[in-house]
Amino acid sequence: MPLLKISTNKPFDASTQQAFLKDASQKVAETLQKSEKYVMTLFEPTVPMTFGGTDEPTAYLEIKSIGLTTQQVNLLTKEIADLAHAKLGINPERIYIEFADAPANRWGWNRTTF
Numbered sequence: 001m002p003l004l005k006i007s008t009n010k011p012f013d014a015s016t017q018q019a020f021l022k023d024a025s026q027k028v029a030e031t032l033q034k035s036e037k038y039v040m041t042l043f044e045p046t047v048p049m050t051f052g053g054t055d056e057p058t059a060y061l062e063i064k065s066i067g068l069t070t071q072q073v074n075l076l077t078k079e080i081a082d083l084a085h086a087k088l089g090i091n092p093e094r095i096y097i098e099f100a101d102a103p104a105n106r107w108g109w110n111r112t113t114f
Contacts, residue, residue, distance in 0.1 A: 001107050001114055002028050002065040004041045004080070008090065009049040010057045017043040020087045027083060031076050032065055038109070051094045058094040059084055066114055068101040 004024050012020075021041040029036035051058035061084075063076060076099075081092040104114040 001102070001109065002032055002034060002039045002063065004028050004039070005044070005062045006042070006059055006084070007044040007047045007049065007061075008057070008059040008088065009047055009055060010059075010088065010090065011046045012043070012088065016088070017045065020083070023083055023087060024080065027079050028063070028065075028076070031079055032068075032072055034065070051096075056094065057088075057090045059088070059090045059096075061095065061097045062100065063097060064100040064102050066102050066104050066107055068099055073099050 006020070006024075021043055025036055025039045025041045028034075028041070029039050049055070049058050049060070061080060063080070077097055080097060081095050084090045084095055085092050107114050
C-alpha cells in the first residue's frame with residue numbers, strides 16, 4: 001500500500017530510473033516495516049518545474065501509506081532525500097516531499113480495500 005512518486009525536471013535514462021525506483025521501494029518497505037510486495041514506485045522525469053525561481057535540478061515526491069507515524073515520516077524524509085541526492089544528483093535543498101496518511105478503507109488493492 002505504500003506509494004512513492006517522484007517528479008523531477010531532470011532527464012534520466014530508463015536504467016537510472018529503474019535503479020532509483022528499486023532502491024526507493026526497498027527503503028520505503030524497510031522504513032515503514034511493510035512487505036515490499038505492497039510498495040509501488042513511479043518516476044516522472046523531465047517535468048517542467050522550478051524551485052526557488054530557478055530551473056536547476058529539483059524534485060517533488062509524494063509518499064502515501066496507511067498508518068504513517070511522525071517518526072516514520074521524519075526518517076523517510078532523510079532517507080529518500082539522501083537517496084535522490086546519491087542516485088540522481090538532486091540537492092536535498094531542492095526537494096519537497098509530501099506525505100499522506102491514507103485510511104485503510106480508502107486504499108484498494110486486489111479487488112478489496114485494506
